[in-house]
Amino acid sequence: MNRILIKNAKIVNEGTIFEGDVLIEDDLIVEIAESISAKSSQCKIIDAEGNYLIPGAIDDQVHFREPGLTYKGDIESESKAAIAGGITSYIEQPNTVPNAVTQEILEEKYQIAAEKSYANYSFMMGATNDNLEEVLKTNPKNVAGIKIFLGSSTGNMLVDNEATLEKIFSSTPMLIAVHCEDETTIKNNLEKYKEEFGEDVPVTVHHLIRSEEACYISSSKAIALAKKTGARLHIFHLSTAKEMDLFTNKIPLEDKKITAEVCIHHLWFTNDDYATKGNLIKWNPAVKTANDRKVLWEALLDDRIDVIATDHAPHTLEEKKLPYLKAPSGGPLVQHAVVAMFEAYHQGKISIEKIVEKMCHNPAKIFKIEKRGFIKEGYYADLVIINSGLPWSVKKENILSKCGWSPFEGFTFKSRITHTFVNGQLVYTAFKVKEIRAGKRLLFDR
Known part of the structure; x- marks a missing residue:
């Protein structure tokens, strides 16, 4: 089982920001609480250090x-x-x-x-x-x-x-x-x-x-x-x-x-x-x-x-x-x-x-997308950690689109994304995309 515990995050969801932890098992969010302890040595812990955790x-x-x-x-x-x-x-x-x-x-x-x-x-x-x-x-x-x-x-x-x-x-x-x-x-x-x-x-x-x-x-x-x-x-x-x-x-x-x-x-x-x-x-x-x-x-x-x-x-x-x-x-x-x-x-x-x-x-x-867009128990673990005080500049060498340019080239942003999770998989960290194709076809509740 894939088990990841995100700790000490400023969780942003449905109009509120609250400090807490989020536990991921396989592709789902299974628990959100003020404090969650890792119940297994197999659980990967990521300390969000007071950074923002938002839905993907x-x-x-x-x-x-x-x-x-x-x-x-x-x-x-x-x-x-x-x-x-x-x-x-x-x-x-x-x-x-x-x-x-x-x-x-x-x-x-x-x-x-x-x-x-x-x-x-x-x-x-x-x-x-x-x-x-x-x-x-x-x-x-x-x-x-x-x-x-x-x-x-x-x-x-x-x-x-x-x-x-x-x-x-x-x-x-x-x-x-x-x-x-x-x-x-x-x-x-x-x-x-x-x-x-x-x-x-x-x-x-x-x-x-x-x-x-x-x-x-x-x-x-x-x-x-x-x-x-x-x-x-x-x-x-x-x-x-x-x-x-x-x-x-x-x-x-x-x-x-x-x-x-x-x-x-x-x-x-x-x-x-x-x-x-x-x-x-x-x-x-x-x-x-x-x-x-x-x-x-x-x-x-x-x-x-x-x-x-x-x-x-x-x-x-x-x-x-x-x-x-x-x-x-x-x-x-x-x-x-x-x-x-x-x-x-x-x-x-x-x-x-x-x-x-x-x-x-x-x-x-x-x-009407099924189980996405929110940080809720039972929803897919599509999550993003953002450090709002980590400046970085857009340069040719860090542009990932195939075309190799951006209208923001040369601009320095104050915030930077540090982690991205898709269906519970940590697919982006240390400013690099991992070779994990975790994407799934979206389904609709209609």
Whole structure:
């Protein structure tokens, strides 16, 4: 039996922080108490020394690039980066190559992850204009949800047929996650800036091309359709102040039919950073203004926004160095997301309890993930120890994503993850990932 005792931790769970011990047996948490004694010499003891013990973060939106785009990243490399960053479970998106738009292709991704993933995994089923029959075959017990791109993406994944969209919304009982940007608005804005700059459009206008209006038009339509059909809607990577008026904090999360996510980059960067970071912070939806960032923070703290995620989407540095119009959108974030939020804690922007609520508890609740996202007896031992006073700098040599770069390169974080456990296995310690593929397929209580 695998038996590990974590002692003297500041345990963060369900809005409280208390000092105590946690006992792990095999893959489960079996006891949580103020003091637990090791009843066997076979029990490995880890002294957390007053550091924070949090549930492993659950990232509800990543792009790990396998199959088909593995020169950018793959399930092995990116799941390693995730556990080094305190993310023990991830939900990956369908715009790989081929797109995961049939049950057969979707299941192939699960088979790859079963062999290669260091973290727990689930994969979204992708919707297109013409695969409703396949979408409706999706098993709600072992697939996270349905993903719809309402803005352009890889391959044939833009769903722009309104009749098809309404059929998907009204036919599936599963959670529908959406990327909301209005394609017509973006195309019109792009033409305007091409007229001004020719082919040499600067990245500094990215947020004006993929504009506030493009986001609001699309997200407001998706919400109206969800209300009309009764669909369970989750809106990914919100980026504008205007969209925050579409969400409510008046009802408990468990009763919400429409939920919202914000990503690390929209909480961290603003359009002023394009001048120094360039295409490294080119994302879709775009990083927008300081006011947008301010209002996103307000909505996160007052519970209009329910989840913090990454939208981790690596590209090679060579691709990112291309001119703006040719450089792809997206960047690596899983390794630095939790410590970035702890940085915000040090800045007085958010409590540690609220970080855990938005990165651990709420993703588990929204997706109805079985026995994860909390530090509770009987739950899987997905746990992370964080030293909030152990500074470290992001450098090329300590970046684990295959792409080998980070928008945080050169930044010194005040906090560092010292231990990560996945299903009771100590998979990250001494700032190194162990060669233990402990990840399991996520199951859903629905």
